[in-house]
Amino acid sequence: METFSVYVPKLAPKYEGLVPGHRFCIGCGEALAVRLASKALGRDTVITCATGCLEICTSGFPQTSWNVPWIHTLFENVGAVASGVESGLKAQMRKGKIPEKKINSVGMAGDGGTSDIGLQALSGALERGHDFLYLCFDNEAYMNTGVQRSSATPYGASTTTSPAGKVSIGQKTWKKNLPDIVAAHNIPYVATACPSYPFDLMEKVKKGAETEGPAYVHIFSPCPTGWRYPVDLTVRIGRLAVESGVFPLYEVEDGSYKLNFDFPKLRPVRDYLKAQGRFRHLSDDEIQNIQQRVEKEYKKLKVRCQET
Amino acid sequence: MKEVKLNIDGKRVQAKEGSTIVEAAREAGIRIPTLCHHEGISPIGSCRLCSVEISGDGKSKVVPACTQPIEEGLTVKTTTERVLKIRRRLIDRLLTRAPEAQVVQDLANEYGIKKAKTQDTEQKCVSCDLCCLCVRVCDEIVGMKAIGKPDGEKGNMPFLQNPKACIACGACAYVCPTGEIQMEDVGDTRIIHRWGRQEEYKLKKCSVCGSYFAPEVQLEYFKKKANLPDDYFDVCPDCRK
Amino acid sequence: MAKRTPLEVSVAVAEAAKMADVDVVAAYPITPQTHIVETLAEMVANGELNANYIPVESEHSAMSACLGSSATGARTFTSSAGQGLELMHETLYIGPSSRLPMVMSVCNRALSGPLSVWGDHSDAMAVRDTGWIQVFVENGQQAFDHILWAFRVSEDHQVLFPVMVHHDGFHLTHVIEPITLPEQEEVDRFLPKPRYPYALHPDNPVSMGCYAPPFIYSEIKRAQDEAFRSPEVKQSILKAWEDFGNIFGRYYMPVEAYRTEGAKVLLVTMGSFSETAMVAVDNKRDEGKDVGIIRLRLWRPFPYEEVRDLVKDADIVLVLDRCISPGAQAPVYSEIRSCLYQEENRPQVFSFTGGLGGRDIVVDDFEQMIDKGFEMLQNGSEKEFEIIGVRE
Numbered sequence: 018m019e020t021f022s023v024y025v026p027k028l029a030p031k032y033e034g035l036v037p038g039h040r041f042c043i044g045c046g047e048a049l050a051v052r053l054a055s056k057a058l059g060r061d062t063v064i065t066c067a068t069g070c071l072e073i074c075t076s077g078f079p080q081t082s083w084n085v086p087w088i089h090t091l092f093e094n095v096g097a098v099a100s101g102v103e104s105g106l107k108a109q110m111r112k113g114k115i116p117e118k119k120i121n122s123v124g125m126a127g128d129g130g131t132s133d134i135g136l137q138a139l140s141g142a143l144e145r146g147h148d149f150l151y152l153c154f155d156n157e158a159y160m161n162t163g164v165q166r167s168s169a170t171p172y173g174a175s176t177t178t179s180p181a182g183k184v185s186i187g188q189k190t191w192k193k194n195l196p197d198i199v200a201a202h203n204i205p206y207v208a209t210a211c212p213s214y215p216f217d218l219m220e221k222v223k224k225g226a227e228t229e230g231p232a233y234v235h236i237f238s239p240c241p242t243g244w245r246y247p248v249d250l251t252v253r254i255g256r257l258a259v260e261s262g263v264f265p266l267y268e269v270e271d272g273s274y275k276l277n278f279d280f281p282k283l284r285p286v287r288d289y290l291k292a293q294g295r296f297r298h299l300s301d302d303e304i305q306n307i308q309q310r311v312e313k314e315y316k317k318l319k320v321r322c323q324e325t
Numbered sequence: 326m327k328e329v330k331l332n333i334d335g336k337r338v339q340a341k342e343g344s345t346i347v348e349a350a351r352e353a354g355i356r357i358p359t360l361c362h363h364e365g366i367s368p369i370g371s372c373r374l375c376s377v378e379i380s381g382d383g384k385s386k387v388v389p390a391c392t393q394p395i396e397e398g399l400t401v402k403t404t405t406e407r408v409l410k411i412r413r414r415l416i417d418r419l420l421t422r423a424p425e426a427q428v429v430q431d432l433a434n435e436y437g438i439k440k441a442k443t444q445d446t447e448q449k450c451v452s453c454d455l456c457c458l459c460v461r462v463c464d465e466i467v468g469m470k471a472i473g474k475p476d477g478e479k480g481n482m483p484f485l486q487n488p489k490a491c492i493a494c495g496a497c498a499y500v501c502p503t504g505e506i507q508m509e510d511v512g513d514t515r516i517i518h519r520w521g522r523q524e525e526y527k528l529k530k531c532s533v534c535g536s537y538f539a540p541e542v543q544l545e546y547f548k549k550k551a552n553l554p555d556d557y558f559d560v561c562p563d564c565r566k
Numbered sequence: 567m568a569k570r571t572p573l574e575v576s577v578a579v580a581e582a583a584k585m586a587d588v589d590v591v592a593a594y595p596i597t598p599q600t601h602i603v604e605t606l607a608e609m610v611a612n613g614e615l616n617a618n619y620i621p622v623e624s625e626h627s628a629m630s631a632c633l634g635s636s637a638t639g640a641r642t643f644t645s646s647a648g649q650g651l652e653l654m655h656e657t658l659y660i661g662p663s664s665r666l667p668m669v670m671s672v673c674n675r676a677l678s679g680p681l682s683v684w685g686d687h688s689d690a691m692a693v694r695d696t697g698w699i700q701v702f703v704e705n706g707q708q709a710f711d712h713i714l715w716a717f718r719v720s721e722d723h724q725v726l727f728p729v730m731v732h733h734d735g736f737h738l739t740h741v742i743e744p745i746t747l748p749e750q751e752e753v754d755r756f757l758p759k760p761r762y763p764y765a766l767h768p769d770n771p772v773s774m775g776c777y778a779p780p781f782i783y784s785e786i787k788r789a790q791d792e793a794f795r796s797p798e799v800k801q802s803i804l805k806a807w808e809d810f811g812n813i814f815g816r817y818y819m820p821v822e823a824y825r826t827e828g829a830k831v832l833l834v835t836m837g838s839f840s841e842t843a844m845v846a847v848d849n850k851r852d853e854g855k856d857v858g859i860i861r862l863r864l865w866r867p868f869p870y871e872e873v874r875d876l877v878k879d880a881d882i883v884l885v886l887d888r889c890i891s892p893g894a895q896a897p898v899y900s901e902i903r904s905c906l907y908q909e910e911n912r913p914q915v916f917s918f919t920g921g922l923g924g925r926d927i928v929v930d931d932f933e934q935m936i937d938k939g940f941e942m943l944q945n946g947s948e949k950e951f952e953i954i955g956v957r958e
Contacts, residue, residue, distance in 0.1 A: 023494050023495075023496075023539075023543070024462075024466050024467050024494050024495075024496040025495070025496055025499045027365055027466050028363065028365040028366075028462070028466065028496065028499055028500060029365075030364070031364050031365070060351070060354055060768050061354070061768045062768065063638070063766045063767070063768070065634060072777065073777060076773055076775075076776035076777055077776065077777060077778075077779055078776040078777065078778045078779070078782055078786070079776075079782070080776075081773035081776060083771070083773050084771060085768065085771050086766040086767060086768060086770075086771045086772055086773075086774075087766075087771070087772075087773045087774065088633075088634065088637050088766055088773075088774040088775050089774070089775035089776070089777075090630060090633050090634075090657070090660045090664075090775050091630070091656060091657060091660065093626070094626060094627060094630035094657065096627070097592075097622060097626070097627035097628075097630035097631045097634070098630045098631065098633055098634035099634060100592070100620055100622070100627075100631045100634065101590065101592060101620070101630065101631035101632060101633060101634025101635035101636075101637075101638075101642075102634040102635065102637065102638055102766060103634075104590050104592070104618035104620055104631070104634075104635055104640070105589065105590050105618075105634060105635035105636070105637070105638030105639070105640035105642070106638050106640075106767075107618060108589040108590050108616075108617060108618040108635075108640050109589055109638065109639065109640050111616065112589065112616055114589070114639075114640075114759070115639070115765075115767065118768075120767075120768060137623060137624060137627070138623070138624075138626070138627050138630065140623070141622055141623030141624070141627055144623075145620065145621065145622075253563070256563050257563075260534070260536075260563060280534070280535075280536050281535045281536060281537075282534065282535050282536075284534055354768050354769045
């Protein structure tokens, strides 16, 4: 779908679920991703939102940036609240209390709210098979509280709680592979996306919303503030992550893997790492180490695509 | 901008002056079926699926909601028996015309039509609904006018000629509601499937990263149009510093 | 005609939720609440109750799912106890501040550690300030009645606060009592269909749960508190009890008085132990002692006027808490005492704590408490506080 990129921007849905006036940083990849996602979701959507950048930047009382019904309660319970929203609407429709209508129940949370504190609620909701879509906007750390590491922070990244120092390279663990953990729940639709590939992202969000049963889209959301790169490079950083194999874009439909962008040759991860301040301290050896890991993971993914 | 108040299906609706009934209804969460309508392209009201009944001055008439502008105090009914009868007849014909199009099957299901009254066994293309969105997008958005109705072949498939001016941008595939037009990139080739044909376009390879990033014919067109140097597209946008 | 049947109280609570025609039940099993949610799950499985039962993976998610469901306007029910209620703690504040109606039956249970599945009021006191309307019931019939009552109050547009119905774990949940079940028609007459005015729906988009910067947080919290303690809420609570009595023949009050006429010594109790205490009061009255009992039913919003009015002629007030507050005064005691502090002729208030972690308080114990009360009446007391029924 991304190959359409020349003229189709003029044909993208004009509808905005997230309207201007919000408080996101300049160059925020998440804001871009949410805007695109809300275009794909359309009006008939109820959003459940976790505490985090997304909530703080869009909902300061008495203002709101949301054109669609939206609820925020807490940080770690999006999966559960979205389960409740879905069940509440379904039960009332079944009992004739409200008219039958296809309404998308959509959960939105950051990487901390998804892969750390919210993992239990998400896993429960996926396992119970609620008809809902979960969007994780992954900016690879707790950005709202000031760039603390999460389990989604990549190896070697310097954050405020995994700082690079004389005896530390920063984050010492490899990024938790959440799409894989979600796919292990055997839900009908799992995908990864990035706002640098807007039509691919919208297509996947739409597909996820149309899926009957749980669907999950993991959206790579570059963050100029936390990753320390110039604000005009957000789209480029996203593309570098995909082209270098650091964040491959793929779908898992009913257990079958499909790589959406397969490059004849992966770009060196150095191109991606060197563009960001959080990796500035990495030695050539460490970059080589990351390169090997990325290649290994990418190969694993390709094998899975062939096998399934 | 001035807001106009009207009534759609008993619901009080407010919309911007100059909007059409379809736009006002969507804004209010009221669904009117459409096929030939796309919000990015000027409406022509050709499919007539969006027919609704409007009334004022004690009279009522059926109009296509996608082209009809709203007026203050207008009363619109989207599901009267008269409207439903028109829609059913249209869907019946669509089912003959494009029996394999998912969007047509869904509409038939929704309106309780099991099988088309007439069958056309001669027909080669079983998904095209003749909505002409491809013709209009190529004209209005792309500016190539590559797809067009051939003259003098009324009532026939409009797009039988090979679109020579095509730059393989895919806008037609993007807007096609039935899936009749599809596009895929396989290795160094972009393939566009339309109306039973399979057209192939060679893709340009980036001299730095080696990926195939755009059709050559398209890049040639851009170079000519923007007066760019000949080697401008040797590298892909991601590798260009 | 209403029929009287022997039922386990947990089953009666589930029966009440069924007769209220709940749309969504989200619950996580915990002793002593399990029989309630098991029964509801069974009712859904058998098609007797048309509801979505969400078997969540924790109490935190149970309440979270209830928040989501209630926000769509669905009639929502859950039940929990002890540790479960504590795991919910954070989520409990959201319902009242977002004005989301729902009903939770709480099967009061002690808190770890040490682990105890048996009853006391530690869990209820821990959620005292969450902003829920809270009532304590004393027997199975009351437990049944108050589920229906709670939906009626919670969903009233003048109220829109969630309601907790506290009943003692095991002492109530696991006993079989004769319960009068009403006709569905009577329930429907008492309990109108829910019409939540701010439901999450694309036809009328609202943003719910926005964050509040410092310039507005205090105003929002004050508005919440003012609404919670408003005459409208109180009126709705009283009117629901009155209508309930008119339809079903059982009348309830925020504070129930028993043999308080001319009483010099007054017991104050909450929950199922009140009925045991009433027997002790009867015995002591037979001995010619001027003793009475007041039983707190409405715990939040606290019925200050009613308590002051009932206590005004007593000299000694003995408050029983089933919860300790380490290093401070027991919660019900401190509430009663502070309620009476400004009174001109305030009685002496004494704190008993007992019945912790499932320990029984029998009639004898209450008689001893009453005797102590009369001793204080004569000789005064050095102490203000005593844990009863505990071995040295």
